[in-house]
Amino acid sequence: LEEETEIASWTENGGLFVGTNAERLAEYKRFAETGKYFGIESHVLSPSEVKEVHPLLRIDDIYGGVYSPGDGTIDPTSVCNAYAKASRKFGGGVYENVGVSGIEVEDYLTAGSAPGRRIKAVLTSCGKRIETPTVVNACGAWANEIAAMVGAQIPLKAMKHAMVLTEPIAGMHSGLPNVRDHDLSVYLKTQGDSMAIGGYEQNPEFWPDVDPGFAFGLFELDYDTFGQNLAGHMQRCPVIEETGIKSTVCGPESFTPDHKPLMGPHPGLRGLFHACGFNSMGLMLGGGVGRELTKWILTGSPEVDLFSFDCARFHPESVASSRWVRDRTHESYAKTYAIVFPHDEALAGRGSRKSALYDELKSRGSKEPLDYDLYGACAESGLAFWLVDQGAYEEGAWRLGEADHPDIPKHQSHEYLDLVEGELTFDWPASHATVAEECRAAREGVAIFDQSYFGKFYLSGPEADEAVQYLCGADIEGKRAGSVTYTPLCNSRGGVEADLTVTKLQDSAGSNYYYFAAGGNTATKDLAWIRKVLEDQNFKAQIEDQSEAMTLISVQGPSSRRLLQSLTHSDMSDESLPFSGAKHLEIAGHPLLVLRLTFVGELGFELHTPAESAVEVYRAVQEAGAKLSQLEGIPVRDAGYRAIDSLSAEKNLRHWHADLSNRDTPLEAGIGFTVLSKLKRTGS
Ligand SMILES: Cc1cc2nc3c(=O)[nH]c(=O)nc-3n(C[C@H](O)[C@H](O)[C@H](O)COP(=O)(O)OP(=O)(O)OC[C@H]3O[C@@H](n4cnc5c(N)ncnc54)[C@H](O)[C@@H]3O)c2cc1C
Structure with a gap:
């Protein structure tokens, strides 16, 4: 970007994490190892080495740290100017002070007689109507308002997020690295001879009444909220206690239930794409998100595995529950800097979706009642977590310091929490x-x-056979009714968009229809993918969701x-x-x-x-x-x-998203056996 625009926005001052306990240091060592795979240089440091890298830090209470010299700082103003300049260079335009006042959508029927909705035009505050099949919702804390214009919902909450710029500090200079102390939930970033300091509080401030006119403004800092962070800043860098505050930055930002952005096509509304919910990482992620979203719009799929960012990772029922979105977003925010253990379990919002067998399993004293949860998947089975609807919800909320639950006693035994805590280890968990x-x-x-x-879907219609043969990597043609096939669904690059089973069935009139069973966490995405392919190829077939x-x-x-x-x-x-x-x-x-x-x-x-x-x-x-x-x-x-x-x-x-994804072909992922006979027989 700098080469193209001659606007510099990147300072490579390095990044330093400091850990105050053995488990944290174990996590950092894992980071360092993972970094090697991605070619990121990093070094695990002893406390005295931490002091050498950043002399202003207190080190008598730390176990060590990890230092990455290639880390750095993006200047937001410069990078935005660079993007604007680059887009103009390539024929784009930047129009300021023009708001989107409405979005027109139209209803239609697919060739398979399935009802659909698609984007038609954008209405603007200057009176101009722009006809377009594609809209990207990149409106940050205002993204819900854009979604609401087309009757869509997204799991996003606006919050007031803050940092403070200190007065100059003796000994600070632009070569010192940015510091994160995850255990204290704070960061201290280098700003020349000052520091920009912030963190993630247990009691963040939501912005429930999002003001559409609040553009490029800042809120007044609430020191009651931010005070938690200041205590951490002073502990890690004692000189801050004697340093004045030059200015405060408390801005609107969008947060999501799993602290990851919302990207990709909105299920059920053709032409609406999201690029929002950046969880205070928008500067860091914006470039990559923009690059991959372009591919998503143009080719139907990003080139890297972005399921973790895909807005279809959430079940529509969870998205529709404002309370679930709020509570889980609160927890994710408060846990931004928590150690991510392999079997980490969220507390907030448990039990909001349940299996038809839930009560039966619980009444049997079973330890495995299913709690449909994030991604529509069951997060609790196989564990001794059975108190979902016996107070864990409130306990989770209490743990996060929610004002809604002032009556929950703080010092009694909390069995659910004890059980969850047994899982928080890099060693064998209690379960x-x-x-x-x-x-x-x-x-x-x-x-x-x-x-x-x-996910359980039925595909039927006069061209059901042709549609299934087109959709599936496996050869379904010629299979007998009553056969089940494990198959990948591939994108135009041959990458595996989904893997699922397809059962061929026959109705009493002798017509074939097909039953799809897809993994729960990907079901919303898989259904949207199948619908899109049926529609794009004009098949006289439709797919019906019978998951519930x-x-x-x-x-x-x-x-x-x-x-x-x-x-x-x-x-x-x-x-x-x-x-x-x-x-x-x-x-x-x-x-x-x-x-x-x-x-x-x-x-x-x-x-x-x-x-x-x-x-x-x-x-x-x-x-x-x-x-x-x-x-x-x-x-x-x-x-x-x-x-x-x-x-x-x-x-x-194989597990999709872990062992294979949209960027692996079936052959690369070791499931070539699913597609070889079709490739040999048909050549495609
Ligand atoms: C205190 C603080 C510290 C941060 N620190 C970091 C950091 O260290 N690293 C990092 O990567 N990120 C950081 N961030 C987050 C980063 O600033 C955001 O993630 C990023 O700015 C989000 O970009 P966005 O384009 O999604 O949203 P925004 O920048 O909020 O842009 C959304 C735009 O949409 C416009 N809009 C709203 N409604 C309409 C409408 N109807 N029509 C037209 N336009 C509309 C708004 O006016 C706004 O300009 C920080 C944020 C804060 C508040």
Whole structure:
């Protein structure tokens, strides 16, 4: 950018993290190791080495630090000027003091007769109407207002976020690195001979009444809120106690429930893209977000894996719950600098979405009731977290110091918190023994998983066969009704946008239709992707979301067939229901669809059951399992998501977004077997 515009905005003054406990230093060492992979130079430092790098810091209470000399500082004014200059150079325009006053959308029907909505035009405060199929919502703290113009919702909250610029400090100079003390939740950035100091408070200030006219303004600093940070600044850099404050910067900024931006196409509204929710990282992330969003708009997919930023990572029901968004955003803000442990669990907003089996599992005293949560996935199964709706919600809020919950006693035993804290380790978490038992049941007997959070979609229509063959990397053409196929859905570069199972079924009139089962965390994105492809290719087919209406009880393990055979007259043998086969049958008098599939590498069956019959089907499975256990000593038990993770990793089965993504082709990701026969047969 500097080369193109001759505007300098980057100062490479380095970055220094200091840690005040052993776990933090362990986290920093992990950062340093990860940095090597990305070619980022960093050095783990002893306390005295920290002092050499930044002589103004107090070091008698630290364990050490990590120093990255290539880190630095972006000057916001210069970088914005550089972007503006560069955009003009390439034919773009910058128009100041013109507001978007409205956005026109239109309804339409796809070739498959599915109803759709798309962007038509933007209305501006100067009276000009701009016809366009594409709008990018990059309005920061005002992004909700833009979304509301088209009846859309996004999980974003505006807050007042602050930092303070100190008077000049003796010994400060522009070569000293920016400092973060994550344990004190503060940063101290170099600004010539001064410091810009800020942090993340436990009690951040929301900005609920966002003022559309508040542009380029600042709020008055609330020292009651910011005071928490000042205590940390003075502890880390004692000279600050005697230093005056030159100015304060308290500005509007947008925050999200997981402290990551909102990017990409808005599900259900064609042409609306988001680039907002920067969680006080917009300067750092803006360049990359802009680059990838351009590719997303032009080609339908970014070139790097941006699922963590994709606005479709949130379930629409969570997005629609203002309380969930607020509480989780509050927690994420307060935990900005918390150590991220491998099994970190959020406290706020738990239990807002639940499986149809939730109450049943809880009443059985099970430790695995499913709490649909962030990303629509179950975050609690497999753990001894069962107090979701017995106060954990409020405890979480109390922990964050929310004024809404002043009556919650602070010094009594909080079982949920104790359980959560048992997970906060880089070592084996407290739940490890439970997960191990679940894994053993899956390998030696039967494990019963509630995977109801999966996305479940039906694709039908006169061109359903052609549409599925086009969508799927695997060869579906010629497959018999009653077959299940694990397949990637690829983008135009061959990258894997989704991996899921497709079951071919036939209705009473002999027409084929298809049942898609997709991972819960990606279900919203996968559905949007399928809808877009159907529409772009003008297929006379449509896809219907039945995720909430169906549950998925997965019965896995070497004795799973015997267990299920005892519940049905339908033949469950290998001949009648081979691997990758499907059939309709009845259990406990309830019709359901059984797929013979496994994601744990065992003999296994998925029971896709209407939600209203889920409890009775589950009870029947449990009773049959109890008999097997009593008579033959076979281990049969409920199991959860961590067991699935462990079991599937043992068998080298892939997880989308972890082991393969939109930037890997099936061949690169080691699932070439899914696409080779189609490639050989059709050449594409
Ligand atoms: C105290 C503080 C410290 C920070 N420190 C850092 C840091 O160290 N590193 C970092 O990377 N980031 C930092 N940030 C965050 C960074 O400033 C933001 O993430 C970034 O500015 C967000 O950019 P944006 O374009 O998304 O939103 P904004 O910069 O807020 O821009 C949104 C624009 O949309 C306009 N708008 C609103 N409604 C309409 C409408 N109807 N029509 C037209 N325009 C409209 C607004 O007027 C505004 O100009 C900090 C922020 C604060 C407040």
